[in-house]
Amino acid sequence: MVYQLNAVKQQKGGQTILKAIDLKIPEQQILAILGPSGSGKTSLLNILARIDQPSSGSFTSSQAKQPKGVMVFQDYRLFPHLTVWQNIIFGLKVQHISKAERQQRAEQMMATMEISELAQRYPDELSGGQQQRVALARALVLKPALLLLDEPFSSLDEGLRLEMLDFIKQLQRQLKLTIVFVTHYKSEAYLLSNQVAILIAGQIMQVATPQQLEQRPANLAVARFLGQANFIAGRWQGDYFQAPLYTGQANFQGQLGQSTATLYMPFAGGLQLEPTAYPAFTGQVAALTWVGAYEQVTLQVAASQIKLTLPVAAVALHQSYQFYFTTLPVVF
Template sequence: MSEATHARAATGRRTTRVSLDGLRKHFDNAPAPAIAHLDLQTEEGEFISLLGPSGCGKTTTLRCVAGFEFPDEGRVRLNDEDITDLPPEKRDIGMVFQNYALFPHLTVWRNLAFGLEMRGIGKAECRRRIDDVLAMVQLTALAERYPRQLSGGQQQRVALARALVIEPRLLLLDEPLANLDAVLREDMRVFIRELQKRVGITTLYVTHDQSEAMVMSDRVAVMLGGKLLQFDVPEAIYMRPRSVEVARFIGRSNLIEGSVEGLTDEPGPYPTYRVSTALGSVPASHDQPLATGQPVHVTIRPEAIRFRNDGPYAGRVQSAYFLGSTVEHTVQCAGGQGLLVQTSPGRRLDAGAQAAFAFDPGHAWIISAAP
């Protein structure tokens, strides 16, 4: 049996859309809602990351989908079925927790069998499903070991297998990599994503790690203060943030205040405007019409800026820090504007050096103020 066949056998290839409509949750004595108002719809088979800092509402959202919390307002739907008021065991959802929650006194095989037996699945079907999913997560040889005899990565794969073996219509993952070391965490990102692609199961993944969200997701939901700030593909979240809050939260970013001078005729996938800033007149892109004189922010990622002798902008390097594959420079420019500039180690400039620099209009994005 091929790996893809194993995957289909272990999950039934059921496709599910998740709809969160007007979700709101306020805990007693809390100063603000954990979820203020959330609308989010997935496509079938998508891997969606709920990304944000601690306290932003992402785990509460996941628990409302799982049935461990019930929203004060709004509805949770899987396809066209309203599951808002169903208990967890009636939702047909698989979940992987941060601490994996494996039964320490049961072997790997028995950990997987527990959920199936609770659902009244017969012995022959139990064995088929368990054998298939163990092969899928590459743990067949460890079926008779106990959790204490496994590494962190192996325990994590057992938790994934236990969630998949019940053939759920939706998979929920609550920061499952948080307890792994950096190297193993990177390996498991790839493993989980490739497994999800093969299985084809719709997945909601909670994380505060931006790299995880960018690497693993079809789309990312950036949350802050119980609100959904932006829901888009990873490239758009990073390169075309919709708010100053998203630009500041995602990666490292330069935010430059300015006002729109006018539209240019420069070619590109989006219209390019000239923006008056402390640096001077800056070309930047946006996908909506902007009025002359409109106040805006321009965001430029540090790696998009290049030191160049004939560059149109200039400043003095305040500091330079070696980060391994890059060097991060702090540059003080005219008008008091500070910038971060990342280069390869071979392009490093020392503190005190005068620096001219440039960037492409396509790497400068305008964030317009809310109307």
């Protein structure tokens, strides 16, 4: 089933929250909606869940006139006075599913979520990770065609967050789920999803793979939000970018007629020591910080300092090196 948002706008209290959102949700995949706080992510999910209606535009699918996703909320929203078992079967009772089928579906889902031993516990007797699994089980037992996850890992520590990200990916493959997952953490979006939609100030700025986002952000707003990059101020004249750090050809993504411009250089993947057709500059290594398999390198280039990520021991402190762009650099 293919889902489509068509020119969806949302206005409340005189404020425009979503601005003409056009978005296709791929079937049986995980689509991440990534954006800063206040960008409209939860408002968009509420429309997908039919908790709210857009001011204009439509949410449609190839099979249902009124498609509706099932939401797993950021705070889980488990009923504190009900056991895990009672929480999981609650939605099935609302749907008037027979007792025998409720029993069968709930037992199967609890086994899938590896929480069968928690059946008679109450939410306040569970860890954060266990509560997360119960909330997912309560949603998935309804057999949703579209599962919506609203910042589901924000309250978990880093180790448990990574564990749950892997678990969600396994569930998606096993159950062939279509999932929309919203977050303001780039690492979560990249780890969980092959397609990421960037939502900034109520607008979808770009939909792409993580690699495409890092290498070719659609505009300067996307590039600055993604971070982990150097932004070099200069000028665009003719077909060249001009700045003390670098003067040369670039892939110009700015507006025609602008004179000031910004060179985008991501920390990772933008520069290398191996020669390419795109020489960048010579820089002296001013600092090295070990970050596992890589080192965070600070270079002194003319009067500027820039950062990049290189394999451990690729460069030595206080030594100078010629660097090359991996591809034609981008200027906004």
